[in-house]
Amino acid sequence: MGTQTRQSQRRRQVLSRERIVEAAVELLDTEGEGGLTVRALAERLSTGSGAIYHHVGNMGELLQAATATVVAAALPPLRTSTVSPQNPDAPRPPDAPQTPDSTGSPEDAIRAVALGLFDAVLEHPWLAAQLAAQLTRSPWGAVTPRIFESIGRQVRALDVPRRDWFATTSTLVHYILGATAQNAQTPDGTDGGPFPETAAERSEFLDAASRAWQDLDPDDYPFLHDIADQMREHEDREQFLTGIGLILTGITAGAPAG
Amino acid sequence: MGTQTRQSQRRRQVLSRERIVEAAVELLDTEGEGGLTVRALAERLSTGSGAIYHHVGNMGELLQAATATVVAAALPPLRTSTVSPQNPDAPRPPDAPQTPDSTGSPEDAIRAVALGLFDAVLEHPWLAAQLAAQLTRSPWGAVTPRIFESIGRQVRALDVPRRDWFATTSTLVHYILGATAQNAQTPDGTDGGPFPETAAERSEFLDAASRAWQDLDPDDYPFLHDIADQMREHEDREQFLTGIGLILTGITAGAPAG
DNA sequence: ACCTGAACACCGTTCAAGT
């Protein structure tokens, strides 16, 4: 047990893809979208800029990995951790607690998944733009499948005919991503920079937007003019859940339980 | 009618914000996301890079203006022109199918608005990323209000109680933007570059994605594994309309006509 | 194998200088 052989705690930890992604997330969280830079990353990891490319290959790939990491942490685990599904001969104790999935309705589980993403975006404002970017850049790869799986399982648990699974899940995922994108609350200030987000600032922000809607020509924008006050007073989270509820109603109304 | 006073067609037209935005759209259309550059723009307009900043002030502002222009062209006019129901100067893509006429039900009008955006994204692949970016950057300003107004008017025409106008419209808009974002069909190739998009390429693309889903560990991704074939065979436009229909069902089921 | 860091080919933006 030499004294100098192990400084693993904090000093010269070997560079790895995992450590780089972790540092990238921290940088994005603290400095904003524009804060993630190969040079900044290298400095934070006490290494040269070129070293990054030995583990990551690409800035886009790094952003994708950072996004995937945060998304995975925000969603329920893929495998229920308590019991291994690979062990069919394991005897079930008669008093075994039911699995977490079976406790609530599928609707509640969908709401939980959606809120997990919603909250992740509040915690990591850069995530909204990244989710959207990833959705447009690699629609079926990268982070989307992870979200699709979490939602789709619950759709399957609803009384949705098999042929509608894909369309139904797509609708939910698209809504969640669209709604989530708008809730980044990163005002316009020339992208990047640390994020605001006190309650007072949010209120001020909505006030300004509401006034802007009210100042629009009522002949061009009669609707916006009408609901400018409704917009100012809306609550993001509540509105988000209302949307989920609307879609769930549409789903179950189309295929009533039988 | 002088011979030399008007060379407005192509030569030394005075630089203007409008002309710059127009050139930006062309550049984005032909060269892809990465093709819009102040230098490229200046060259295309036969001017210096600094001249751009006399009219636009900002790259972000320019992107916003380009997005707003294309979106406005894709949506029905804000004021109904009293006489002619048709819009003669609207540039229609050569193979664009006709959209449902707005003379029908509010539901059909909503579908028409949504399809207008859907088709605009097909025609301008860069639009998907820009819509998403604008949604996250200035959620209530820029292009969102224009879309909100078009959808909201039709929501008002449905039997939705006034207090639900905002939430209902938000839900539709969020879904439309989320679904639209995924339909950019711009594969991963290091953003920018001219876009692909033959039918064969699309099919190949979906095939690869479907195979990728099938190759996932069925213990981690049972749902994706199950619907991989459904994903491959889905038709974007039809799926998009199914989602709209689902939400419309939810809306009318929640507030039945009375 | 892993890392260094100068160098390269780009960006957006500015600004003295021209007309």
Added chain:
DNA sequence: ACCTGAACACCGTTCAAGT
């Protein structure tokens, strides 16, 4: 007022050179 275009302060990425 409008435009020019060199210059500035950045980027991401590469690659000979080190260990």
